[in-house]
Amino acid sequence: MxxxxxxxxxxxxxxxxxxxxxxxxxxxxxxxxxxxxxxxxxxxxxxxxxxxxxxxxxxxxxxxxxxxxxxxxxxxxxxxxxxxxxxxxxxxxxxxxxxxxxxxxxxxxxxxxxxxxxxxxxxxxxxxxxxxxxxxxxxxxxxxxxxxxxxxxxxxxxxxxxxxxxxxxxxxxxxxxxxxxxxxxDPAHHDRVCAIVSHLPHLLAFTICGTADDLADETRSEVLDFAASGFRDFTRIAASDPVMWRDIFLNNREALLEMLARFMEDAQAMARAIRWGDEAFIVDRIERGRHIRRSLLENRQA
CATH class of the missing domain: 3.40.50.720 (NAD(P)-binding Rossmann-like Domain)
Incomplete structure (x- = not known):
């Protein structure tokens, strides 16, 4: 039995x-x-x-x-x-x-x-x-x-x-x-973490797509015709619901603005490295990005 x-x-x-x-x-x-x-x-x-x-x-x-x-x-x-x-x-x-x-x-x-x-x-x-x-x-x-x-x-x-x-x-x-x-x-810690891993990337995607759309007509057409994988990834994120993301940005404005300010400082540092040919700085930033991607894959989050 x-x-x-x-x-x-x-x-x-x-x-x-x-x-x-x-x-x-x-x-x-x-x-x-x-x-x-x-x-x-x-x-x-x-x-x-x-x-x-x-x-x-x-x-x-x-x-x-x-x-x-x-x-x-x-x-x-x-x-x-x-x-x-x-x-x-x-x-x-x-x-x-x-x-x-x-x-x-x-x-x-x-x-x-x-x-x-x-x-x-x-x-x-x-x-x-x-x-x-x-x-x-x-x-x-x-x-x-x-x-x-x-x-x-x-x-x-x-x-x-x-x-x-x-x-x-x-x-x-x-x-x-x-x-x-x-x-x-903790709720405050949640909002800061989400500002960098979710809210800021969406803000950047919406902004980059808006920049592309504001270009002169001929260039914009070429952007749409020849879009590489990087730009296509941004457009996927930018296709998200506008009402939902408007509410998220406004309701997490302090943490999001803090992370945006830090990102802008880092973007300026990268711009300086490119301007002055600082290869070590550029490679370091790229390697750090690669490391984060590997970590996401290992954690089954990508």
Whole structure:
């Protein structure tokens, strides 16, 4: 007689509500649909009727709502996947409708601004666990998501000092089941790290593409015709959602401006090295770039 198969883990939540089923939100729904141990019922919510219709067509959730208050009323966990500039507003709107003991989370790319803005609306009987999955593409909308988006990627958790440890552990388990690695860090440190590894590269990509577009017509045409891989990489990043990145830049302005100032100093140093033929300096900078790329590959982040 063979031993019975081990029982599958029980779902973390009876009901999980995702507000904003775009790239991140729809990927969460897809993974939860596929996994089966995250939630027994999935609820998706968006104010746009066309988005709701598409979510139904894709069968991403058991229930689709336009009314956020209806969407969260019975949820054990609510994840806000709306643009950074709207997270606090939407959070303050749904918090009064959430049931005691539920968990509120979000996936914004900045943390201090979100935590500060939503703080007045927080309830003692609802745990708030901010997160930031470090994964994405340049695409947006319900069709952009995929179940493996978070595999082997980092999800950073930035809980408040008085957050219930059990709620933090539950959200950490949620992201592990999404396929992600997790780390708990301070919100201010999060914002500085993301300013250099994510926000500044996007700012540079948008700026470089804008510079190319501002060139004289003949030169711009040649740029588009003869674009090499380096420029194509920038255009991929620059194809990202403008509203999302506007909100990120404005909500993380202090850390981003600090990193931009440091980058400009380093760019000036590189310009001086090129002007004066300082080969050692140039090679050193290139080697450091190569080393970072190798480290990313070894860490399975590239």
């Amino acid at each position: 063979t031993d019975p198969s081990p029982a599958a883990p029980q779902p973390l939540f009876r009901t999980l509500a995702v507000i904003g089923p775009g790239l991140i939100g729809s990927s969460i729904l897809r993974r939860a649909r596929q996994d089966g141990t995250i939630a027994a019922e999935l609820v998706a919510c968006d104010v746009e009727p066309d988005v709701c219709r598409r979510v139904r067509d894709l069968d991403l959730a058991d229930r689709v709502e336009q009314d956020a208050l209806r969407a969260v009323a019975d949820a054990d966990c609510v994840i806000l996947c709306v643009p950074v500039g709207a997270i606090a507003t939407v959070g303050a709107m749904v918090l009064p409708a959430m049931k005691p003991g539920a968990i509120l989370s979000e996936v914004g790319s900045t943390k201090q601004s979100i935590i500060g803005a939503i703080a007045p609306a927080l309830r003692a009987d609802i745990a708030f666990v901010p997160t930031h999955p470090m994964a994405g593409t340049e695409y947006s909308g319900p069709d952009a998501g995929f179940a493996t988006l978070f595999d082997d990627r980092w999800c950073l958790l930035t809980p408040l000092e008085d957050t219930d440890p059990a709620a933090i552990a539950t959200i950490e388990t949620l992201w592990h089941r999404m396929g992600a690695r997790t780390r708990i860090i």
